[in-house]
Amino acid sequence: MLLFTPGPTPVPENIRQAMAKETIHHRTPEFSKIFKEARELLLELLKTDEVVMLSSSGTGAMEASVTNLCHKKALTINAGKFGDRFGKICKAHNIEHIELKYDWDTPCDVDEVERVVKENSDIDAIFLQICESSGGLRHPVEEVAKRVKEIRDDIIVVADGITAVGVEPIDTTNIDALIAGSQKALMLPPGLAMIGLSQRAIEKIGSGKGFYFNLANELKKQKDATTAFTPATTIIIGLREILKEIKKYGFEYLYEETSKRALATREALKAIGLKIYPKKPANSMTAIFDENAEEIRNILKTRYGVNIAGGQEHLKGKLFRINHMGLIKPYEAAWVVNAIERALDDIGRLKYSGIANKIFNELIK
Numbered sequence: 001m002l003l004f005t006p007g008p009t010p011v012p013e014n015i016r017q018a019m020a021k022e023t024i025h026h027r028t029p030e031f032s033k034i035f036k037e038a039r040e041l042l043l044e045l046l047k048t049d050e051v052v053m054l055s056s057s058g059t060g061a062m063e064a065s066v067t068n069l070c071h072k073k074a075l076t077i078n079a080g081k082f083g084d085r086f087g088k089i090c091k092a093h094n095i096e097h098i099e100l101k102y103d104w105d106t107p108c109d110v111d112e113v114e115r116v117v118k119e120n121s122d123i124d125a126i127f128l129q130i131c132e133s134s135g136g137l138r139h140p141v142e143e144v145a146k147r148v149k150e151i152r153d154d155i156i157v158v159a160d161g162i163t164a165v166g167v168e169p170i171d172t173t174n175i176d177a178l179i180a181g182s183q184k185a186l187m188l189p190p191g192l193a194m195i196g197l198s199q200r201a202i203e204k205i206g207s208g209k210g211f212y213f214n215l216a217n218e219l220k221k222q223k224d225a226t227t228a229f230t231p232a233t234t235i236i237i238g239l240r241e242i243l244k245e246i247k248k249y250g251f252e253y254l255y256e257e258t259s260k261r262a263l264a265t266r267e268a269l270k271a272i273g274l275k276i277y278p279k280k281p282a283n284s285m286t287a288i289f290d291e292n293a294e295e296i297r298n299i300l301k302t303r304y305g306v307n308i309a310g311g312q313e314h315l316k317g318k319l320f321r322i323n324h325m326g327l328i329k330p331y332e333a334a335w336v337v338n339a340i341e342r343a344l345d346d347i348g349r350l351k352y353s354g355i356a357n358k359i360f361n362e363l364i365k
């Protein structure tokens with residue numbers, strides 16, 4: 001079965017092998033060496049001043065960013081489940097917040113963000129996704145960050161890049177915290193979250209907040225190539241391997257291949273009459289709005305060996321999402337668009353001609 005869900009993504013064979021070795025103790029020079037190398041590679045990928053790794057899923061890093069980086073009032077951008085989650089985290093910690101809500105296919109409005117930030121002088125941190133995975137939407141994060149900093153340069157900009165880091169180059173000039181997760185574009189098992197931090201973010205963190213997710217504590221330890229608590233050693237071993245592997249070809253190569261695949265998939269699917277859901281699609285996935293989404297997904301799974309994701313909440317049964325993250329073989333991605341065309345024939349929507357596969361292959365060259 002081809003796993004084409006936008007997280008988790010398949011773990012390459014050589015990375016699985018690297019993680020299959022005997023467990024090593026984390027308080028040893030051997031592990032410290034691995035940790036240090038993983039950290040350095042991560043900094044090259046994130047292009048931030050510092051980085052902390054946390055043993056948690058991505059949401060742990062979202063929570064740590066809220067608790068450590070917002071001291072007064074948060075502005076959260078909600079165009080889907082993950083943006084909504086930032087608001088829920090604020091609520092859980094009794095942190096005052098204003099939420100700007102958008103339809104799941106609509107990127108946030110930079111002017112509206114500017115207006116709210118100007119009207120609320122106590123907003124000291126803004127939280128948004130780079131790609132909101134619920135609808136495969138790309139928010140204009142760079143513009144938001146720039147505009148917000150022009151108003152008050154001490155506002156902390158937290159970008160959830162869980163489905164953007166490793167997908168496209170991210171301009172971190174005005175971003176203070178950049179969140180990544182292991183099971184999406186980094187092609188690793190779930191369980192490790194990472195936050196790239198700017199110098200300004202480090203100053204704002206001060207002595208940190210909370211216990212397990214105290215970022216000051218963690219950062220201090222991690223700069224010394226160790227961690228405050230038992231780290232996810234296996235995934236960190238995998239992280240070092242995958243980053244070394246990506247670096248062999250260059251990060252740019254990964255971004256270009258992902259972008260080509262995303263474009264080719266979108267064009268192939270448009271050619272067979274499918275509707276791209278978001279107004280501004282991200283390159284991490286293609287989200288298709290379709291009344292027969294469930295039926296198509298079922299056929300893909302049972303007849304063509306392809307596993308893609310559906311929609312959530314109000315889009316359940318109306319959306320399907322195809323992953324583009326990671327080092328994906330073009331022939332696998334070509335099979336996916338071909339299988340979708342065959343599924344459309346199976347439900348009587350069209351007569352199969354192989355046009356999706358043809359367009360995909362022309363564009364992927």
Ligand SMILES: *Cc1c(COP(=O)(O)O)cnc(C)c1O
Pocket residue numbers: 007057058059060082129131132133160162163181184
């Ligand atoms: C997957 C994802 C998360 C984190 O989810 P976890 O299940 O906690 O790893 C956060 N934000 C976005 C945009 C995601 O796609």
